[in-house]
Amino acid sequence: MYQHITVPPAGQKITVNADFSLNVPATPIIPYIEGDGTGADITPVMKKVVDAAVHKAYGGERNIAWMEIFAGEKATKRYGADVWLPAEALDVLKEYVVSIKGPLTTPVGGGIRSLNVALRQELDLYVCLRPVRYFTGVPSPLKQPEKTDMVIFRENSEDIYAGIEWEAGSEGAQKLIAFLKAELGVSKVRFPATSALGLKPVSIEGTERLVRKAIQYAIDHDKPSVTLVHKGNIMKYTEGGFRDWGYALAQKEFGAELFDGGPWCKLKNPKTGRDIMIKDSIADAFLQQILLRPAEYSVIATLNLNGDYISDALAAQVGGIGIAPGANMSDSVAMFEATHGTAPKYAGKDYVNPGSLILSAEMMLRHMGWSEAADLIIAAMGKAIVSKKVTYDFARLMEGATQVSCSGFGEVLIEQM
Numbered sequence: 001m002y003q004h005i006t007v008p009p010a011g012q013k014i015t016v017n018a019d020f021s022l023n024v025p026a027t028p029i030i031p032y033i034e035g036d037g038t039g040a041d042i043t044p045v046m047k048k049v050v051d052a053a054v055h056k057a058y059g060g061e062r063n064i065a066w067m068e069i070f071a072g073e074k075a076t077k078r079y080g081a082d083v084w085l086p087a088e089a090l091d092v093l094k095e096y097v098v099s100i101k102g103p104l105t106t107p108v109g110g111g112i113r114s115l116n117v118a119l120r121q122e123l124d125l126y127v128c129l130r131p132v133r134y135f136t137g138v139p140s141p142l143k144q145p146e147k148t149d150m151v152i153f154r155e156n157s158e159d160i161y162a163g164i165e166w167e168a169g170s171e172g173a174q175k176l177i178a179f180l181k182a183e184l185g186v187s188k189v190r191f192p193a194t195s196a197l198g199l200k201p202v203s204i205e206g207t208e209r210l211v212r213k214a215i216q217y218a219i220d221h222d223k224p225s226v227t228l229v230h231k232g233n234i235m236k237y238t239e240g241g242f243r244d245w246g247y248a249l250a251q252k253e254f255g256a257e258l259f260d261g262g263p264w265c266k267l268k269n270p271k272t273g274r275d276i277m278i279k280d281s282i283a284d285a286f287l288q289q290i291l292l293r294p295a296e297y298s299v300i301a302t303l304n305l306n307g308d309y310i311s312d313a314l315a316a317q318v319g320g321i322g323i324a325p326g327a328n329m330s331d332s333v334a335m336f337e338a339t340h341g342t343a344p345k346y347a348g349k350d351y352v353n354p355g356s357l358i359l360s361a362e363m364m365l366r367h368m369g370w371s372e373a374a375d376l377i378i379a380a381m382g383k384a385i386v387s388k389k390v391t392y393d394f395a396r397l398m399e400g401a402t403q404v405s406c407s408g409f410g411e412v413l414i415e416q417m
């Protein structure tokens with residue numbers, strides 16, 4: 001029994017086998033978090049589109065039993081002013097294994113720490129998977145946007161997102177500066193009296209589990225390369241470590257061999273016999289390469305902050321964060337969510353593009369093995385864009401477009417199925 005969560009009586013739980021494959025019943029219970037801001041606009045549209053695709057694909061033999069769970073502002077209204085992430089929401093996300101969420105607000109500077117990050121950390125969803133692909137007809141700032149076809153594996157549990165930091169002038173900051181100076185001989189804090197400090201943990205274990213998933217994805221999806229993106233020239237032990245441990249893992253676990261003297265290395269895809277190049281790129285150079293030579297990059301493995309920046313930058317290349325989906329995953333639990341945030345200026349206006357969350361749901365259906373329903377969503381998205389009935393973000397850049405609302409775009413997708 002939960003305090004504020006109603007379990008749909010008709011549904012069953014998805015369960016996980018020892019090899020991490022899923023047992024998906026005909027009516028799986030899928031927990032969802034509506035989200036703050038535009039979450040209230042896009043989440044109902046996503047549910048409607050998914051229900052329509054599932055109905056069309058399986059004619060009533062399969063259905064989703066949606067189960068709302070609360071986080072963010074909605075949680076504070078039900079559980080109390082300070083309860084942003086109720087324990088029962090975390091329990092449900094763990095127990096029901098597959099879920100989807102709208103965006104949650106994080107204040108800048110003070111206030112609560114990110115609930116989005118907290119969810120990933122509490123559930124140890126160490127992979128943030130963000131595929132970036134082009135749909136024909138989407139307005140893009142690039143001449144050949146179709147050349148951008150990448151899948152980002154962003155490390156989701158470490159780096160400065162660990163949230164270990166001290167405010168400028170605080171007792172903690174002063175103590176840490178004194179310790180660094182006295183015990184470790186650090187003399188390079190330029191303004192010790194007024195510095196805020198943060199720690200950036202990056203581990204061998206955290207790197208290896210992320211890079212392992214990225215290489216396995218390249219093998220399973222017959223991709224030509226995995227690029228480790230880092231700033232290891234400056235942050236030698238954290239980001240440089242990520243690069244070195246990533247290369248070492250490719251050699252030790254996947255049999256990659258040095259290419260042209262290294263550090264790049266190459267392995268044969270055991271499933272297709274084709275080469276997979278493991279390479280690396282320094283993050284600033286990478287951000288210009290993805291604009292100038294996007295076709296040279298395929299699977300990207302990177303640290304948490306780099307992955308955050310790269311996600312939005314790559315999304316822009318294929319038309320913006322209105323259609324940028326994602327998933328946060330451990331070996332057993334997966335929580336799907338859009339790349340974008342709560343876009344507060346548009347909240348409650350039935351205005352924004354629900355495409356990111358709908359495409360996140362498409363990833364969720366595929367993860368569940370419901371690929372027929374997922375295919376219907378992808379095909380409908382392609383046709384809707386070609387028909388030029390699109391939300392404001394595309395309409396403002398497209399000639400001859402008919403602008404539709406957030407819910408209107410959902411209707412267009414359903415018509416196209």
Ligand SMILES: NC(=O)C1=CN([C@@H]2O[C@H](COP(=O)(O)OP(=O)(O)OC[C@H]3O[C@@H](n4cnc5c(N)ncnc54)[C@H](OP(=O)(O)O)[C@@H]3O)[C@@H](O)[C@H]2O)C=CC1
Pocket residue numbers: 038102103104105106107116320321322337338339340341342343344352353354355356393
């Ligand atoms: N995973 C999560 O839940 C995330 C939460 N956040 C949180 O969201 C809040 C707002 O963050 P902010 O930096 O403004 O970033 P947002 O992603 O919310 O919005 C930035 C801009 O992106 C465009 N955009 C966002 N969503 C859509 C959409 N559905 N359709 C079309 N365009 C869209 C809009 O561009 P334009 O102005 O050009 O129309 C918007 O102004 C913050 O509290 C932040 O912490 C941020 C990212 C992820």
Ligand SMILES: O=C(O)CCC(=O)C(=O)O
Pocket residue numbers: 104105106114115116117308311339341
């Ligand atoms: O948690 C937040 O508020 C922002 C998270 C974010 O930008 C992301 O995950 O891409």
Ligand SMILES: [Mg+2]
Pocket residue numbers: 308309311312339
């Ligand atoms: Mg982000």
